Amino acid sequence: MRPLAQERSFGADGKNSRLERLDAVVICNDDTLLIELGSLLGERFRTHTVDSPAEIATAVSAPHWVGIVDVESLPDARAAVLRMETQFPRCPLILVVPRPAEWSAAVARGTAVAAVAREDMVGPRLVEALTAAESRLRADSESVSPTSHAPEDAGARGGAALRSNARWIAIVAVAIAGLLAGTGWWALHRSRSAGAPQSGAAHAAGDTDATAGTQSAAAPAAAKPQSVLELLSAARVAFRDQKLLLPRPDGEPRGDSALELYAQVISQDPSNDEALDGVRRLFEVGKTRIQSDISTGKLDDATRLVGLFRDADVSADELADLSASITAARPRWLEARVQQSIAAGDLKGADQLLGQLTASGADPGAIAQLRRTLQAKGTDEQLTQLTTQMRAAISAGNLLGPAPDDARSRLASMRSVSRTSPLTLAAQRELQTALVARASDALQAGELDSAQRLLSATTELGSFAPATEVRRQVQAALYAAAHPRPVAPPVVTPKPNPPVAAAKAPVVTPPAPPSYIAARPTRPLSVNYPLGQSASGYLIVQFTLEPNGRARDVSVVQSTLPSVFSRVATDAVADGRFDARALSGGQPAQARLRLRFQPAQN
Numbered sequence: 001m002r003p004l005a006q007e008r009s010f011g012a013d014g015k016n017s018r019l020e021r022l023d024a025v026v027i028c029n030d031d032t033l034l035i036e037l038g039s040l041l042g043e044r045f046r047t048h049t050v051d052s053p054a055e056i057a058t059a060v061s062a063p064h065w066v067g068i069v070d071v072e073s074l075p076d077a078r079a080a081v082l083r084m085e086t087q088f089p090r091c092p093l094i095l096v097v098p099r100p101a102e103w104s105a106a107v108a109r110g111t112a113v114a115a116v117a118r119e120d121m122v123g124p125r126l127v128e129a130l131t132a133a134e135s136r137l138r139a140d141s142e143s144v145s146p147t148s149h150a151p152e153d154a155g156a157r158g159g160a161a162l163r164s165n166a167r168w169i170a171i172v173a174v175a176i177a178g179l180l181a182g183t184g185w186w187a188l189h190r191s192r193s194a195g196a197p198q199s200g201a202a203h204a205a206g207d208t209d210a211t212a213g214t215q216s217a218a219a220p221a222a223a224k225p226q227s228v229l230e231l232l233s234a235a236r237v238a239f240r241d242q243k244l245l246l247p248r249p250d251g252e253p254r255g256d257s258a259l260e261l262y263a264q265v266i267s268q269d270p271s272n273d274e275a276l277d278g279v280r281r282l283f284e285v286g287k288t289r290i291q292s293d294i295s296t297g298k299l300d301d302a303t304r305l306v307g308l309f310r311d312a313d314v315s316a317d318e319l320a321d322l323s324a325s326i327t328a329a330r331p332r333w334l335e336a337r338v339q340q341s342i343a344a345g346d347l348k349g350a351d352q353l354l355g356q357l358t359a360s361g362a363d364p365g366a367i368a369q370l371r372r373t374l375q376a377k378g379t380d381e382q383l384t385q386l387t388t389q390m391r392a393a394i395s396a397g398n399l400l401g402p403a404p405d406d407a408r409s410r411l412a413s414m415r416s417v418s419r420t421s422p423l424t425l426a427a428q429r430e431l432q433t434a435l436v437a438r439a440s441d442a443l444q445a446g447e448l449d450s451a452q453r454l455l456s457a458t459t460e461l462g463s464f465a466p467a468t469e470v471r472r473q474v475q476a477a478l479y480a481a482a483h484p485r486p487v488a489p490p491v492v493t494p495k496p497n498p499p500v501a502a503a504k505a506p507v508v509t510p511p512a513p514p515s516y517i518a519a520r521p522t523r524p525l526s527v528n529y530p531l532g533q534s535a536s537g538y539l540i541v542q543f544t545l546e547p548n549g550r551a552r553d554v555s556v557v558q559s560t561l562p563s564v565f566s567r568v569a570t571d572a573v574a575d576g577r578f579d580a581r582a583l584s585g586g587q588p589a590q591a592r593l594r595l596r597f598q599p600a601q602n
Contacts, residue, residue, distance in 0.1 A: 021046050022137055023062040025091075027053055028070035033096065033121065037068065044134065053084050064140060066133045067093040071103075072118075078106075078311060082267045085111040089225055090140055092133040096121065101300055102307040108255040109264045110225055228269050235261035235278060245285055247308065249293070249301050258282060263312040270313065279312040290322050297333045302326050331362035338370050342377050350374050383423040386414045390427055394434045400457055407431050408457065432464040440470050448477055452563045459564060475559055482542065482557030519545060519591035520579040527572040529597060530564045537561040538596040541573050545591040549577045561597060569595050 024045035071077035093112040103115035114129035238244040238258040265275035293302035334357040341350035390410035403409040439454035537560035543551040556566040
């Protein structure tokens, strides 16, 4: 395997730059992951890549380094991580894992600074983990580095004196450490003899000075892992406090429960009888809580607790049933979450949960049903929004145009989404009602063309019974306009004529010629029966016949058919050619033509 990145200095002085860089060991055999890590590690670390933890000793000579562990590339990864924590306790580890929640116990033990998901390797999560590991490593290096150096020309005598001083310093340090250990044991023994209720009361009281002292004392201890004796002592205290048997269910583990403390003991001393016995007793309590979490849908908490017991050396056989129960419950829990999200209108969240449900291997039929429900909910929301927009257009009086903000365009959009939805059908009736009301107003105002146009738009949307009566009234008004009734002359009593010698013959007035001529097409008219209609009847078309046989000013003066037939008839007459020989003196004259429509017989 080739190195992940070559050493590159990032300052003007290459020697100083190399001194500032730290060593990083990447335990991984995935070339894709190595390439992704290259840009992040190249400028800050000297990188060494190995396939297994056994190769670390030969790959890097530095006593302290940052480890990046791809757990999926290691067989028995948890045991391998425990061995690395025991073998290299002062080297911070960053674990690349598929599910970070399952490795929270390893992070709580202290050697691992973070567990980063594989998909977060190119995000800020890894950068934060590297920064934390680098800070811990540099702080650890500074704490063990000498604060001063002897001059290079001090000679052998000076070196011997320094070695002698170092031996005395070591002796004094050991004596001080023994004294501190004895003092700590005495203080711990005294606190135990004081009794658990008193310490619990002090903790409940929230004494400010005690809290400050605990925080100041914990600051230097964070850099140094606790010993087995210290962990066992803390575990005994936690075991006596029934609330601290297991990690808190309301968040990430804090490392202060009896289970977590025993797990840390086992990581340092796998054969410690007290820790193993404590874990066995806690497992009986833990099984009850895991099962309760599964029944209430807290699957992440149950998974985290199973991972802690696995880290505490509970056998896989004992955890198999619990893991299987979590795996079986996850599809049901996800299905319930999808239904809740759909009901709450969180369609995006429901779609994401559906993806997780599909990945969990749930029943394809149930997934398909949930997806149909999600799509139906999305359709309803879209139609509801379009209905609101259509009603706003009706209120503004914008029924037929201009598009796309008119009511007819909004209804067309709803039909493109779903023609059979109850929301679409209800919106169609609302628009037809508004069109008929507007047509009735136009009829009262004498605007017959506008009334016809509104009624035609109503018919195009579908059959609508209230439009029938208004259409009849419009047709009657059109007929009346085309056939005005003659006004009778006033009755005048004739005066007697004076006697004359001889009576004159009466003057006979010939009848007035008709005001129009009967039009005769010179070729068949192009008349098509309208699609979607089933009516039969006739209509009379009046127009001005030109000497060239063309028709202009075409209109329907009488009709027994819906208005859609009038439009077909007038278009056909306007495109037709007629016999102009009946014209008097070659001058244009009014002509009429009767057209009859009959639906085709199947």
